[in-house]
Amino acid sequence: MNKKEIEKLEKNILKKDKSAFDYLNKKETSFAFSFAEKYKTFLDNAKTEREAVNEIIKRAEAKGFININNALKKKSLKSKKFYKIFKGKTVGLAVLGKKPVENGLNIIASHIDSPRLDLKQNPLYEDLDLVLMKTHYYGGIRKYQWLNVPLALHGTIIKADGGKLDINIGEDIEDPIFAVSDLLPHLAGKLQQNKKVSDVFEGEKLNILCGSVPLGDDKIKNRFKLGVLKLLYDKYGIREEDFVSAEIEAVPAAKARDIGFDRSMIGAYGQDDRICAFTALEALFALKSPSKSAMALFFDKEEIGSEGNTGAKSGFAEDFVLELLIVNREKPDYRTMRNSILNSQCISADVNAAMDPDFKEVHDKMNAAKLGAGICITKYTGARGKSGASDASAELIGKIIKLLNKNKVVWQTGELGKVDEGGGGTLGKFLAESGMDVLDCGPSLLSMHSPLEISSKADLYMTYKGYKSFFAPNK
Ligand code: MN
Numbered sequence: 001m002n003k004k005e006i007e008k009l010e011k012n013i014l015k016k017d018k019s020a021f022d023y024l025n026k027k028e029t030s031f032a033f034s035f036a037e038k039y040k041t042f043l044d045n046a047k048t049e050r051e052a053v054n055e056i057i058k059r060a061e062a063k064g065f066i067n068i069n070n071a072l073k074k075k076s077l078k079s080k081k082f083y084k085i086f087k088g089k090t091v092g093l094a095v096l097g098k099k100p101v102e103n104g105l106n107i108i109a110s111h112i113d114s115p116r117l118d119l120k121q122n123p124l125y126e127d128l129d130l131v132l133m134k135t136h137y138y139g140g141i142r143k144y145q146w147l148n149v150p151l152a153l154h155g156t157i158i159k160a161d162g163g164k165l166d167i168n169i170g171e172d173i174e175d176p177i178f179a180v181s182d183l184l185p186h187l188a189g190k191l192q193q194n195k196k197v198s199d200v201f202e203g204e205k206l207n208i209l210c211g212s213v214p215l216g217d218d219k220i221k222n223r224f225k226l227g228v229l230k231l232l233y234d235k236y237g238i239r240e241e242d243f244v245s246a247e248i249e250a251v252p253a254a255k256a257r258d259i260g261f262d263r264s265m266i267g268a269y270g271q272d273d274r275i276c277a278f279t280a281l282e283a284l285f286a287l288k289s290p291s292k293s294a295m296a297l298f299f300d301k302e303e304i305g306s307e308g309n310t311g312a313k314s315g316f317a318e319d320f321v322l323e324l325l326i327v328n329r330e331k332p333d334y335r336t337m338r339n340s341i342l343n344s345q346c347i348s349a350d351v352n353a354a355m356d357p358d359f360k361e362v363h364d365k366m367n368a369a370k371l372g373a374g375i376c377i378t379k380y381t382g383a384r385g386k387s388g389a390s391d392a393s394a395e396l397i398g399k400i401i402k403l404l405n406k407n408k409v410v411w412q413t414g415e416l417g418k419v420d421e422g423g424g425g426t427l428g429k430f431l432a433e434s435g436m437d438v439l440d441c442g443p444s445l446l447s448m449h450s451p452l453e454i455s456s457k458a459d460l461y462m463t464y465k466g467y468k469s470f471f472a473p474n475k
């Protein structure tokens with residue numbers, strides 16, 4: 001073969017590593033950057049699962065989606081767009097297609113919970129004239145990353161009289177913030193130098209500073225704690241016991257920002273997995289009269305194993321499919337519902353780890369995702385011999401790759417770390433238990449699960465484009 005022939009062959013058969021930025025023309029680049037502005041607003045408005053549900057519903061209603069509970073009561077229906085909320089923490093959106101629901105749906109499932117510090121049920125105490133709150137972290141965190149970070153408190157309190165109170169303190173620039181203090185370097189040496197990181201940072205020491213003004217003189221027991229409790233009682237009417245029936249989450253008190261001289265990246269809390277939630281939502285909004293019905297599911301509790309009634313292990317997806325069968329005047333029986341599920345294909349929309357230039361050693365470079373290299377296809381998650389993985393089929397991956405190529409979506413493939421290095425799971429395996437085809441597919445992040453997760457604007461755009469083509473494969 002001559003040089004020209006070899007070059008041609010090389011172009012033809014060698015797999016290329018791409019930067020998504022290389023494939024963005026001027027128009028797409030400007031779209032991608034303005035899309036990122038909308039994404040940042042979404043992140044700022046949706047820092048907890050409850051806030052994410054509210055934000056998704058607000059946007060869905062503005063796009064003409066109606067609550068399926070209302071639709072079920074009506075005899076005739078004009079709308080083809082529905083949403084279903086469950087317990088204020090999980091939500092699903094659907095657009096009915098021209099074909100029956102029984103023929104299957106195109107489903108994108110993401111999660112809207114993120115790692116954080118949850119207040120314990122008896123959180124308040126005083127020590128050395130300071131008032132602190134005890135926490136139990138939620139999801140997988142590297143504990144030291146949460147020290148010395150400005151924190152905001154978001155949550156819901158059910159008061160003794162049954163009243164419900166939503167709080168959000170620390171986001172407004174005039175608000176106070178909260179923080180977990182850390183040991184100064186001058187005194188950390190002896191205590192910490194020979195300890196493992198996991199021993200240095202103890203979960204029980206992630207206590208949040210929240211006050212220091214006493215009430216009354218030193219004859220009054222717990223007068224510092226009482227000072228804080230009086231403030232809370234005066235402002236919100238809550239008593240100490242009300243913390244027991246509360247869900248208060250401490251999250252980083254910062255807004256989403258651009259990263260880099262070129263503003264090509266986004267730094268923000270909660271991008272795992274709200275980057276997938278946002279792109280799936282926008283992809284569904286862009287869908288016009290599809291052939292197959294489309295569904296976007298937004299689950300809670302993924303970060304603690306998809307447990308509980310608001311997690312993906314619950315029957316939420318099936319309930320929603322059954323209700324869609326009813327509003328679409330199809331048989332709402334078990335067999336039709338099962339057919340609908342078995343004929344569906346699903347993207348488990350979650351993030352993968354982008355290889356960090358400073359920590360390449362935890363990855364197999366040949367099979368790790370890179371930031372900015374497009375949407376990432378993850379055939380399997382899990383750990384140690386694919387344990388806990390759903391392991392998507394070659395047929396499904398082939399179909400998705402064909403679709404992405406056809407729509408000029410830059411994609412890559414990634415594995416979460418080296419074999420035996422560690423690992424993790426997603427919604428994928430729980431959704432696959434229903435029997436439908438499921439593939440993990442989403443952007444990659446740097447600093448995953450930290451207070452400042454980092455994404456690429458090019459990946460954000462490619463993910464949106466990828467999800468859009470999944471919902472409308474014939475376009
Ligand atoms: Mn995730």
Ligand code: MN
Nearest residue numbers: 272273303449
């Ligand atoms: Mn996660």
